Amino acid sequence: MTATLIPVPLPQQAYSVAISSSLTDIGSLLTNPEIQTTKLGQKMVVVSNPQIWKHYGQTVVDSLEKAGFEVTHCILPAGERYKTPKSVQKIYDHALAQRLERSSTLVALGGGVIGDMTGFAAATWLRGIAVVQIPTSLLAMVDAAIGGKTGVNHPQGKNLIGAFHQPRLVLVDPNTLATLPRREFRAGMAEVIKYGVIWDRELFEELESCDRIDQLRFLAPALLTKILTRSCQAKADVVSQDEKEGGLRAILNYGHTIGHAIESLTHYRTFKHGEAVALGMIAAGHIAVELGLWSTEDLDRQQQLILKAGLPTQLPDDFPSADVADLLLTDKKVKDGKVRFILPTKIGAVTITDQVPKAAIKKSLEPMLSGA
Amino acid sequence: MTATLIPVPLPQQAYSVAISSSLTDIGSLLTNPEIQTTKLGQKMVVVSNPQIWKHYGQTVVDSLEKAGFEVTHCILPAGERYKTPKSVQKIYDHALAQRLERSSTLVALGGGVIGDMTGFAAATWLRGIAVVQIPTSLLAMVDAAIGGKTGVNHPQGKNLIGAFHQPRLVLVDPNTLATLPRREFRAGMAEVIKYGVIWDRELFEELESCDRIDQLRFLAPALLTKILTRSCQAKADVVSQDEKEGGLRAILNYGHTIGHAIESLTHYRTFKHGEAVALGMIAAGHIAVELGLWSTEDLDRQQQLILKAGLPTQLPDDFPSADVADLLLTDKKVKDGKVRFILPTKIGAVTITDQVPKAAIKKSLEPMLSGA
Ligand SMILES: NC(=O)c1ccc[n+]([C@@H]2O[C@H](COP(=O)([O-])OP(=O)(O)OC[C@H]3O[C@@H](n4cnc5c(N)ncnc54)[C@H](O)[C@@H]3O)[C@@H](O)[C@H]2O)c1
Ligand SMILES: NC(=O)c1ccc[n+]([C@@H]2O[C@H](COP(=O)([O-])OP(=O)(O)OC[C@H]3O[C@@H](n4cnc5c(N)ncnc54)[C@H](O)[C@@H]3O)[C@@H](O)[C@H]2O)c1
Ligand SMILES: [Zn+2]
Ligand SMILES: [Zn+2]
Numbered sequence: 158m159t160a161t162l163i164p165v166p167l168p169q170q171a172y173s174v175a176i177s178s179s180l181t182d183i184g185s186l187l188t189n190p191e192i193q194t195t196k197l198g199q200k201m202v203v204v205s206n207p208q209i210w211k212h213y214g215q216t217v218v219d220s221l222e223k224a225g226f227e228v229t230h231c232i233l234p235a236g237e238r239y240k241t242p243k244s245v246q247k248i249y250d251h252a253l254a255q256r257l258e259r260s261s262t263l264v265a266l267g268g269g270v271i272g273d274m275t276g277f278a279a280a281t282w283l284r285g286i287a288v289v290q291i292p293t294s295l296l297a298m299v300d301a302a303i304g305g306k307t308g309v310n311h312p313q314g315k316n317l318i319g320a321f322h323q324p325r326l327v328l329v330d331p332n333t334l335a336t337l338p339r340r341e342f343r344a345g346m347a348e349v350i351k352y353g354v355i356w357d358r359e360l361f362e363e364l365e366s367c368d369r370i371d372q373l374r375f376l377a378p379a380l381l382t383k384i385l386t387r388s389c390q391a392k393a394d395v396v397s398q399d400e401k402e403g404g405l406r407a408i409l410n411y412g413h414t415i416g417h418a419i420e421s422l423t424h425y426r427t428f429k430h431g432e433a434v435a436l437g438m439i440a441a442g443h444i445a446v447e448l449g450l451w452s453t454e455d456l457d458r459q460q461q462l463i464l465k466a467g468l469p470t471q472l473p474d475d476f477p478s479a480d481v482a483d484l485l486l487t488d489k490k491v492k493d494g495k496v497r498f499i500l501p502t503k504i505g506a507v508t509i510t511d512q513v514p515k516a517a518i519k520k521s522l523e524p525m526l527s528g529a
Numbered sequence: 530m531t532a533t534l535i536p537v538p539l540p541q542q543a544y545s546v547a548i549s550s551s552l553t554d555i556g557s558l559l560t561n562p563e564i565q566t567t568k569l570g571q572k573m574v575v576v577s578n579p580q581i582w583k584h585y586g587q588t589v590v591d592s593l594e595k596a597g598f599e600v601t602h603c604i605l606p607a608g609e610r611y612k613t614p615k616s617v618q619k620i621y622d623h624a625l626a627q628r629l630e631r632s633s634t635l636v637a638l639g640g641g642v643i644g645d646m647t648g649f650a651a652a653t654w655l656r657g658i659a660v661v662q663i664p665t666s667l668l669a670m671v672d673a674a675i676g677g678k679t680g681v682n683h684p685q686g687k688n689l690i691g692a693f694h695q696p697r698l699v700l701v702d703p704n705t706l707a708t709l710p711r712r713e714f715r716a717g718m719a720e721v722i723k724y725g726v727i728w729d730r731e732l733f734e735e736l737e738s739c740d741r742i743d744q745l746r747f748l749a750p751a752l753l754t755k756i757l758t759r760s761c762q763a764k765a766d767v768v769s770q771d772e773k774e775g776g777l778r779a780i781l782n783y784g785h786t787i788g789h790a791i792e793s794l795t796h797y798r799t800f801k802h803g804e805a806v807a808l809g810m811i812a813a814g815h816i817a818v819e820l821g822l823w824s825t826e827d828l829d830r831q832q833q834l835i836l837k838a839g840l841p842t843q844l845p846d847d848f849p850s851a852d853v854a855d856l857l858l859t860d861k862k863v864k865d866g867k868v869r870f871i872l873p874t875k876i877g878a879v880t881i882t883d884q885v886p887k888a889a890i891k892k893s894l895e896p897m898l899s900g901a
Contacts, residue, residue: 242614246614249689277653280692281649283689284688285693319655320653320692
């Protein structure tokens with residue numbers, strides 16, 4: 158076993174993100190008393206979706222069984238539209254049928270959808286049982302699986318129902334990305350670029366030094382591992398300094414303020430989340446330059462990286478860009494009509510401000526409108 | 530305002546149980562910066578059931594509005610059988626319609642059923658918003674409202690779905706007990722007696738000194754307040770030493786081990802929870818005496834108090850007492866075939882043991898079988 162361990166030193170529950178090129182490590186990682194200081198109980202339920210289960214289910218189960226766990230699985234339909242209380246209910250029913258105990262563990266094997274639902278079921282079954290995250294999408298590896306945010310959607314809003322519940326371990330196996338659809342890979346890369354801009358200049362420069370970053374096959378294994386490690390480290394750093402989003406954690410929303418507005422105004426149909434975040438980062442970058450906080454040179458470097466990742470840099474022809482500022486201002490999180498923006502000040506550092514004029518928001522979208 | 534404040538000094542979130550003979554205090558308690566060190570947001574939703582709402586809803590709303598809050602209400606059907614994910618969904622729907630924010634507050638006005646559901650909705654809406662408990666049943670005042678256990682039932686088991694989520698304030702107004710059905714009052718008294726046995730000898734002796742404790746009207750206001758205060762203090766003491774049931778909190782299960790078995794074997798139809806706990810305390814008392822841990826004299830004092838509270842001391846004619854031990858031994862919480870019992874050692878102190886012979890369990894039920 159040659160896993161790289163990234164500690165997430167939260168006061169209530171410290172845990173590790175293990176980057177390892179073999180899923181078969183999961184059993185030994187979970188029985189290693191230095192990694193699991195509180196022993197896990199025998200019963201485990203692997204939660205996954207049909208595609209992911211087909212590729213990786215048996216490997217995970219075999220490894221867990223070899224380590225002495227008693228394993229069953231619960232397969233939920235794939236897709237964001239199944240990230241609902243109803244799917245969680247299915248996990249509950251399985252937990253009941255298997256007579257899970259306080260000491261039992263749910264293992265999420267999948268992307269952010271499976272991770273969020275499984276985490277939420279674990280947060281609420283018997284008032285909280287252990288959860289282990291095995292993220293299989295790039296986005297889940299570098300973002301969703303780390304930090305303890307769990308939840309499901311309400312028919313009228315994303316992630317409205319949820320809880321904070323930290324995992325006992327996150328296992329990232331870069332090899333599982335081999336089967337991830339390419340567009341999902343690129344979408345995840347947007348969050349990687351985000352960490353470069355907000356937190357880790359070296360990561361950003363590492364990405365710049367690559368020939369291509371738009372497909373997995375262009376990244377040599379060592380480089381991929383390095384990118385994953387630094388991204389997970391960035392998320393772990395931020396989260397362990399601010400578990401419940403009281404302050405610092407807000408910087409993870411870089412590109413997300415306008416990104417969410419773009420997702421919403423295109424009815425979640427045109428862009429993947431990561432694609433909207435890429436557009437949001439471009440907009441935020443322009444605002445930062447407009448306010449004199451950031452250099453046009455750095456803004457351009459960000460633009461090049463987004464392009465290199467094969468991410469969109471243009472809004473659709475019919476995009477109602479005039480509506481973005483209004484949408485942001487009527488958002489429920491807005492206080493006193495002031496939208497909070499995360500804006501870069503250099504590569505690797507951001508500032509938080511609610512002093513962005515409405516006109517600057519509108520202007521920031523112009524370079525992404527067709528014809529621009 | 531003349532509220533007695535009992536602190537619940539939990540590390541993550543300290544809060545108070547306020548005993549006050551006026552519900553109209555709620556507004557000022559929630560705007561007092563010494564009691565609410567983190568200011569509550571403006572929006573509040575009072576959750577209740579039709580009966581309780583009819584008696585106390587307007588008073589609570591008026592007080593909150595007078596204090597500057599923006600208040601709506603969400604009324605759920607009464608009864609344990611509605612303590613379900615579906616009822617919580619109704620709270621979510623209301624929260625969405627009212628556009629509740631992270632800073633908004635749910636106010637539970639009712640017995641343990643309303644308190645548990647409202648607490649769970651608050652634990653999981655937007656990953657956790659504030660909840661205030663205004664318990665109106667004796668059981669909720671001295672037990673359910675304090676300590677942060679929240680949850681709902683799964684069709685196949687009680688409280689299987691839940692979370693720990695501490696309230697921001699608990700307001701106990703003894704006057705609301707005036708409308709509580711008598712049998713509910715007596716059932717709540719079982720938990721009061723429990724605190725006397727496990728934690729607070731003075732409380733026990735206070736109850737002994739009363740002429741009658743089986744109906745509210747026999748308790749002078751000052752005495753009632755004293756009983757409530759000491760009971761809440763007992764729960765607060767135990768919970769603040771062990772928030773998530775790692776150790777000490779288990780003593781609150783005195784009378785509950787066999788009590789739960791009795792509830793289950795009578796299909797939750799014959800006894801109220803408190804009544805089953807009374808029977809469970811009698812059984813546990815007998816076991817303690819049998820094992821030489823407790824005196825027959827103290828056991829008899831407990832028996833007298835239970836009788837005085839108008840609580841049952843007899844099992845039904847057809848009660849399958851031989852099944853109790855087996856049921857306990859096959860319970861999912863049992864480890865290595867050993868059931869954990871809380872047993873009194875004197876009035877005001879207990880011990881925890883898993884060394885109770887099966888025969889002693891059976892024998893402990895005999896004095897409660899008819900003809901005995
Ligand atoms: N909890 C958090 O902190 C957090 C952070 C960011 C996003 N999220 C949530 O994560 C979700 C998005 O995550 P996502 O982008 O992983 O989406 P996803 O889970 O839907 O995965 C995307 C698609 O890729 C497939 N897939 C995943 N891994 C695969 C693999 N190795 N091989 C083949 N197919 C694979 C999935 O089946 C799915 O069809 C959203 O619901 C979002 O709200 C949560
Ligand atoms: N969270 C905890 O720590 C904890 C502890 C103990 C019990 N509980 C839960 O509490 C519930 C039992 O609580 P309960 O005994 O209060 O039951 P309950 O909430 O059902 O109330 C009992 C009955 O009394 C009525 N009622 C309550 N207050 C009234 C008033 N002032 N006037 C008129 N009618 C009134 C209710 O409408 C109901 O019909 C169970 O679901 C149990 O699981 C939770
Ligand atoms: Zn994101
Ligand atoms: Zn009880």
